[in-house]
Amino acid sequence: MTEAAARAGNPASSFKNRRKKEALYGYLLASPVILGFLIFVLGPMIASFIFSFTDYNVISRMNFVGLANYRNLFDGTDPFFYKSLGVTAYYVLLGVPLQIVCSFLMALLLNQNIQGRSIFRTIFYLPTIVPVVASSVLFLWLLNPDIGLFNQILEMLGLPTSQWIYSERMAVPSLVLMSLWTIGGTTVIFLAGLQGVPRHLYEAVEVDGGKARHRLLYVTIPLMTPTIFFNTVMGLIGGFQIFGQAYIMTQGGPNNATLFYSYYLYREAFDNFRMGSASAIAWVLFVIILAMTLLVFKSSNLWVFNENEEGKR
Amino acid sequence: MIRSKKTKLALYALLIVLSCFCLFPFLWLIRSSLMQMSQIYETPPVWIPSPFQFGNYSEALTVLPFGRYFLNTSLIVVLEVTGVVLTSAVCAYAFARLRWPGRNVVFMIILTSMMLPGAVTLIPVFLGWSSLGAVNTIVPLTVPAWFGGGAFNVFLIRQFLLTIPKDLDEAALVDGAGYIRIFTHIMFPLAKPALIVVGLFSFLNGWNDFLGPLIYLNDEAKFTLALGLQLFKGMYNAQWHLMMAATTMVVLPAIVVFFLGQKYFVEGIVMSGVKG
Numbered sequence: 001m002t003e004a005a006a007r008a009g010n011p012a013s014s015f016k017n018r019r020k021k022e023a024l025y026g027y028l029l030a031s032p033v034i035l036g037f038l039i040f041v042l043g044p045m046i047a048s049f050i051f052s053f054t055d056y057n058v059i060s061r062m063n064f065v066g067l068a069n070y071r072n073l074f075d076g077t078d079p080f081f082y083k084s085l086g087v088t089a090y091y092v093l094l095g096v097p098l099q100i101v102c103s104f105l106m107a108l109l110l111n112q113n114i115q116g117r118s119i120f121r122t123i124f125y126l127p128t129i130v131p132v133v134a135s136s137v138l139f140l141w142l143l144n145p146d147i148g149l150f151n152q153i154l155e156m157l158g159l160p161t162s163q164w165i166y167s168e169r170m171a172v173p174s175l176v177l178m179s180l181w182t183i184g185g186t187t188v189i190f191l192a193g194l195q196g197v198p199r200h201l202y203e204a205v206e207v208d209g210g211k212a213r214h215r216l217l218y219v220t221i222p223l224m225t226p227t228i229f230f231n232t233v234m235g236l237i238g239g240f241q242i243f244g245q246a247y248i249m250t251q252g253g254p255n256n257a258t259l260f261y262s263y264y265l266y267r268e269a270f271d272n273f274r275m276g277s278a279s280a281i282a283w284v285l286f287v288i289i290l291a292m293t294l295l296v297f298k299s300s301n302l303w304v305f306n307e308n309e310e311g312k313r
Numbered sequence: 314m315i316r317s318k319k320t321k322l323a324l325y326a327l328l329i330v331l332s333c334f335c336l337f338p339f340l341w342l343i344r345s346s347l348m349q350m351s352q353i354y355e356t357p358p359v360w361i362p363s364p365f366q367f368g369n370y371s372e373a374l375t376v377l378p379f380g381r382y383f384l385n386t387s388l389i390v391v392l393e394v395t396g397v398v399l400t401s402a403v404c405a406y407a408f409a410r411l412r413w414p415g416r417n418v419v420f421m422i423i424l425t426s427m428m429l430p431g432a433v434t435l436i437p438v439f440l441g442w443s444s445l446g447a448v449n450t451i452v453p454l455t456v457p458a459w460f461g462g463g464a465f466n467v468f469l470i471r472q473f474l475l476t477i478p479k480d481l482d483e484a485a486l487v488d489g490a491g492y493i494r495i496f497t498h499i500m501f502p503l504a505k506p507a508l509i510v511v512g513l514f515s516f517l518n519g520w521n522d523f524l525g526p527l528i529y530l531n532d533e534a535k536f537t538l539a540l541g542l543q544l545f546k547g548m549y550n551a552q553w554h555l556m557m558a559a560t561t562m563v564v565l566p567a568i569v570v571f572f573l574g575q576k577y578f579v580e581g582i583v584m585s586g587v588k589g
Contacts, residue, residue, distance in 0.1 A: 022413065023413035023414060026551065027413055029404065030407035032400045032466050033404040033423060033464070037464075040434065040457050041434060045434060053438065093417060108333070114328070122575060123336060125333045126336070129517055129567050130540075130564050130567065131520060131523070132539075133523050137546055137556060138342050138560055141553055141557065149358065156357065176468070237428070247523075248523075265432055269436050278436055282432050282435065285432055
């Protein structure tokens with residue numbers, strides 16, 4: 001039916017036609033992302049789930065092995081599974097709180113009444129745009145035990161030096177230290193949150209005779225909990241996917257001290273070509289991230305401030 | 314907020330110290346890239362290279378074809394950014410401005426894929442490309458960008474388009490414009506700030522990507538800068554002056570783009586952070 005005919009008909013049917021046309025265009029124009037979701041997300045997820053019950057290794061025929069892949073992981077037949085979980089958990093538990101605290105403090109500093117805020121903000125953000133390969137090579141150099149800058153400075157100050165990533169004990173803390181170089185993105189998010197805190201709340205504290213400490217404890221931190229929450233979730237997810245540093249700087253060593261979960265998964269899939277077992281590892285990762293996210297979400301109503309609730313009181 | 318001069322001074326001092334921590338690795342990178350090998354090994358460390366050894370850069374360029382890697386990376390990134398910007402804008406328009414049954418449910422489902430770790434889909438997607446014979450080409454690195462450019466980008470542009478008054482579409486419809494025309498002539502130009510943000514972030518993602526090229530590109534002639542640097546590291550393990558020169562060449566384009574789009578970067582991070 002042509003536009004003119006539609007217009008000539010009764011208004012109800014013309015309206016109906018218009019809605020139909022709009023819906024048609026809606027499906028058509030949204031189709032790239034819908035197809036993308038089906039082809040690159042949902043389909044692969046299902047495939048990955050099926051592969052995780054097979055012994056697929058690219059070369060020979062694929063057999064169903066039931067839960068064997070998962071059993072091998074959990075009963076310790078594959079000694080690297082628990083090791084990599086432990087290493088990653090250590091990195092996340094040490095790194096994420098440090099990153100959150102440091103970036104929050106940096107944002108607090110930037111939020112003061114200072115000149116040149118945008119310059120400082122740019123400087124703090126700059127390290128985050130460095131490609132991971134480049135920052136890894138750079139930190140290999142800075143952390144070099146013999147002639148690296150870190151040890152040179154420690155030596156000049158008369159402090160004990162370290163083997164950094166070449167020591168089993170220091171490897172993960174070294175990488176956490178390196179991650180602190182790139183907290184600028186988190187800082188900028190915190191800063192945006194801080195600038196949204198209504199001024200009158202601070203004034204109220206001042207009227208009541210409160211000091212800076214009170215402003216921080218009773219206004220800033222409670223109001224910032226949603227942002228802290230967001231950054232924590234992102235930090236956890238990011239921590240479980242750290243790959244480049246492990247691949248480029250340590251190859252998982254020394255003695256598997258930096259066998260991060262994603263690196264372990266990569267090794268299983270692309271070095272050993274055990275696609276079935278690697279798919280099982282990937283699904284365990286998926287469940288871990290899901291569980292962590294749900295846990296943080298569940299716990300969030302205990303500690304995240306909700307403006308609407310406040311309004312009701 | 315701050316009254317005494319002393320606290321203000323301490324504040325600036327602290328900010329400057331923190332800035333030094335952020336900038337120092339960059340300075341050390343450039344300093345090392347301009348040194349002779351013998352000077353690099355001196356203790357206590359020399360701070361300013363003498364003489365400035367600019368030849369390190371040309372030497373690094375002769376060892377590996379970084380110019381070629383630069384072109385390879387640029388081609389991938391241009392295809393990727395174009396795909397992301399165009400298709401995420403089209404899809405965001407469908408989700409923000411058009412009414413169709415199931416729209417909100419579909420959008421929620423697609424949004425959940427943002428939480429999905431890439432590792433879960435990595436293996437089947439790789440096997441899929443491999444069965445199509447697309448491994449060792451740039452197809453797996455660029456084609457996915459043309460399918461909506463990722464849930465997050467659609468989300469970002471959708472949020473932006475939602476703020477535009479609905480009357481605008483209505484008026485255009487009354488004037489006889491079709492939905493495609495409304496998109497190309499009204500929504501796309503209006504969404505420019507959000508599109509720039511999406512473009513900048515997908516540029517950086519593409520430029521910095523390591524895992525993708527590592528898995529899909531085998532042929533050294535097809536390597537990206539990130540892979541080239543990794544290769545270089547394996548070949549010249551102790552020649553830190555050359556390695557730092559190569560690293561500088563990999564970092565530089567990202568920094569240039571960052572400074573060109575600086576204003577939008579901050580806006581973009583804020584946009585992405587607010588969604589939490």
